[in-house]
Amino acid sequence: MASNEFVVPERYEDLTPAPQVDQKTLNRMALRSCWLQSSFNYETMQSGGWLFAMIPGLEKVHTNKKDLAASMYHNLDFINTHPFLVTFVMGIVLSLEQNKVDTQTIRAVRISAASPLGGIGDALFWLTLVPITAGITSNMAIAGNIAAPIIFLVIFNIAQFACRFGLMNWSYRVGTGAIDALTANMQAFTRAASILGVFVVGCLTVTMGATQINLTIPNGTTRGLVAHTVVVSNEDAENFADLAVDTDTAEAGTLAISDMEGNGLAAADADGNAVTTGITDLGNGMSSVTYAEVTETPVSYSVASTLDSVLPKLVPLALVLLLYFLFAKKNFTPIKGIILLLFIGIVGALPMINLWG
């Protein structure tokens, strides 16, 4: 493991645009895109598989070995996109690599193009194609039809490979076609791409950031008075009359009808309505007695709801900013960041800390 992080140069050494990549290479890239998630992990998600898929194209356009190393390294950035639509991003990134665009621009375009595809692909495949084809073929299978799995596989894979190959070719053509207009204003393009890039990372912090401190801290108890109403004979009602209690000091469960001065107490009935305690003679030898019971309920202080009232997703934001600070100012390597998070995760989960609830 490298102790000093590899630095990706701003510009490639060889800035001559490479010749157009041939169809065979594009096909190899589309086939390799099947292994997009081969090294899926929670740090950079699909990055290893992405690089694996890009390699045929990168080898063609970067004949300078140092440039190839730089390109391979920055193609390991965080990426999370839809596996069946990834070739769309690959074609665009390849056209940028071919024209030796600034590395920062390529990185910003890649994250911006890749991120929104997830939702589109989910809607197309997992929410449309699979439910329909699997729904029909499942019922065939339950009926014992051996053709069911085969029909499912054929339909699904025709759709999948049409997407992979079609998008690869189309987006590469679009990318190489649009590149001249963009490179004429390279500085502005890099700036615009970075603006979109940081904007999207800001969005991802919310949409993918689920970390929350679910700590609850016991915070004493609260005292209350719960009112009960009973109808008893006038004689029995007399027994209630002397239940004068100091409700501030009485134990939980004590019954009271008045305070020490003999005034009625303000309590809440079962429906939460405010009532005053006291005895009302109903005039038929019976009395309606409203008395109060002293209650004591534990109060706990929820860190999560306090944090949410300041700013929802505050914890993901704080962690991203902390890591940015460590990477940008303290020369932290990614692996150190990972170890830090493993430490926070496991220490926070220890039974005596129980940060995650």
Added chain:
Amino acid sequence: MDVNAVQIVLVFLVTFVAAIDQFDFLESLYQPIVTGAVIGAILGDINTGLIVGGTYQLMTIGNMPIGGAQPPNAVIGGIMAAVFACTLDMDPDMAVATAIPFALLGQYGVTLFFTLRAPLLEFFRGAAENADTKAITKWTIISECILGVIFAVIVTLFFIGGLAVGQQIVDAIPAWLNTGLSQAGNMMKFVGFAILLKIMMNRDMWGFFFMGFGLALIASNIEAIAGPALLILTLIGFGIAFWDFQQQTELKGAVADGGDFTDGI
């Protein structure tokens, strides 16, 4: 029902392939409708396998790996359901229900695995520094084989040992360690985000980051647009970036013209 060594090896191999296929390759061979029939064929009862696979498949519709979420693992669930139905003569619905805890265990295992696989990326980075494309292929294969073998070993153990083994494995891991590792896994994407920010961020761009953060908070709390929120947000971000591009390029043109700002003022 007695199982022989050939059947055990075949179940191992099918699981190995299905485990890899659930994330890569055809991403369809692993579906229970397929694995059910294959396991059924291996265990000598293809018809039961088909029925269990179809039943399990219907259950998983609407329980897909959407938005990076891990549903109960369909590889382990589908294969175990077929195994139960074929070897224990369970009714298909019963077999599917019995397989659910195994699927949950698989879901759990996948989350842990994705957390613990992050350090493997250092080997990819090392290969990239040396422009060693062959090493990338090597590590891709190694990475896939680790996943396949872990799944295959677990399913084979369940296959031989049955329900008791599954419970023992669950009990062996303390709950707080599970929580800690999955929380750490949850946070690891922030490392990826922070690296991206480090590359793209200039002093004058923090505003755009916080604008994205704020708009995403709003969008993700509006139920009707929470699903396609990221696409909608990217369109907004694109508009801002495009406007900035036009400002920058027009400004450049204006400077070339001698800074003649006359129109509209």
